Amino acid sequence: MSTNPAQAVQPVIGIIGGSGLYEIAGLENKEWRKVETPWGAPSDELLFGTLDGVRCVFLPRHGRGHPLPPSRLNYRANVAAMKMSGVTDIVSLSAVGSLREELPPGHFVIVDQFIDRSFAREKSFFDTGCVAHVSVADPVCPRIGDVAQAKLTEMGIAHTRGGTYLVMEGPQFSTRAESELYRQWGCSVIGMTNMPEAKLAREAEICYATVAMVTDYDCWHQDHDSVTVDAVVRVMKQNADHARALIKAMIPALGAPRGLCPAGCDRALEYALITAPEARDPALVSKLEAVASRVLKAG
Template sequence: MQTKIGIIGGSGLYDLAGLENAEWQVVDTPWGAPSDAIRVGDLGGVPMAFLPRHGRGHVHSPSTVPYRANIDALKRLGCTDIISVSACGSFREEMAPGDFVIISDFIDRTFARDKSFFGTGCVAHVSVAHPVCPRLGDVAEAAAIQAGVTVHRGGTYLAMEGPQFSSMAESKLYRDVWGCDVIGMTNMPEAKLAREAELCYASVAMITDYDSWHPDHGTVDIADIIATLGANSDAAKAMIAAVPALLGPDRAPCPHGCDRALEHAIMTAPDARDATLVAKLDAVAGRVL
């Protein structure tokens, strides 16, 4: 199988030097339109697809991002591996603005989003005990180191609904009681849907601020976040540019089983499945359906 890398992140990440045969491609999905057209091309001999999570111009809030359509579109394009890049706040002194964190786990506190491709007429249960792919995390970490970024391996990401930032009490709860390391608004249900679509998924948190818990930094300042985002964007581009050589063009089966997550997950008997829903699952679950 050929490797094809999907990148979900900010609108500027697709503007990579060396991206060959680049074009914007519109992808239709049964779950509606993705956040935007997808920038496809080749980097270092490896096909890549870049999806601006919020759309060019930042038109989608964290709650209105069409997560199912985004994951379906990348799967439909033949992506095998997804690296999610997102801005996050930090709950740890040592995870400073400008640093990257390779996420290892999530706590999902979102509530206003469609979180599964499956439902009435075709029920499935996948495991997200380990919601990110360690193999792809290794690649993301090595790429960040090559890019000269201070990178932390492992961290729990608190996914909040937003769009407002945390209250002081929430920030202290997530940090001191729940033991979270970073906070963001977009990696859930993205990671869950990637697992349902049998895609390897890794999350890179780009730290922009200390949320509101830090006694020396006070409340989140959007001007400071935007300033840090600019520097982080350049570092993220350098990281992404290093990924193709690390992954390589030929893809073996995932040693952690991400690409076989649906093997025993679908519970609904074949003769009881809803044909309309099954048709919508052609890209996501066609391998097992």
């Protein structure tokens, strides 16, 4: 991709690791750092480092050792910490259940849509005093998806490009009736974590994509009740191994200097601010500088 020097972007790749993925192998100059945001502390310290000369920032979504349940994650702080660390692109890894026979345990899905059924989470950086309405019609960056697809193909890992991720609140899993309903809606996988994460990344103008890793079939499947914990753990370990290899392959491909995002992810706030400058709450605007300074400075 040719770049205009005036618009050249030196990518910094952010990785958000889901269940079973608590670090990234192969990073050089590694350093765990505490990052405080205007919305509080993220799930854990962030791991900074480089891979093949590309700057990377890793965050274990649930914290190292997985102490945090989905509903207690500080999604705003997680995404803000990435933005404040200079991250331009986020690859989000997420363990999911399958809602489709053709997506068996061990399969990876490069998600392109979400249905957000969560209800106990703060979902926006914006609030009373500075209102914004951001489009999430196409919630993921196809450029990152292209790289994920290419690398999964090269590595011979079974995967599907495209699919809808149903985000439930949790921490309990679905009832059988809910699982069947989501299948009727055309959903592909189900999990508990990638909303409002994707919405917040869009508000922060960070290119974002989800690679969902199937651990088992959801409870709609006739074999679900016979699945043992040991079997799920084995699949999670295999998925985590594949995810680490995938990230190691994707980072150099995503890290080359580029121009503006063709999909406009890095300009998502261009026409989103509704509140007139003179009516904005100064205290909220001060917080928003951490994620939206580009448009706030433009008035």
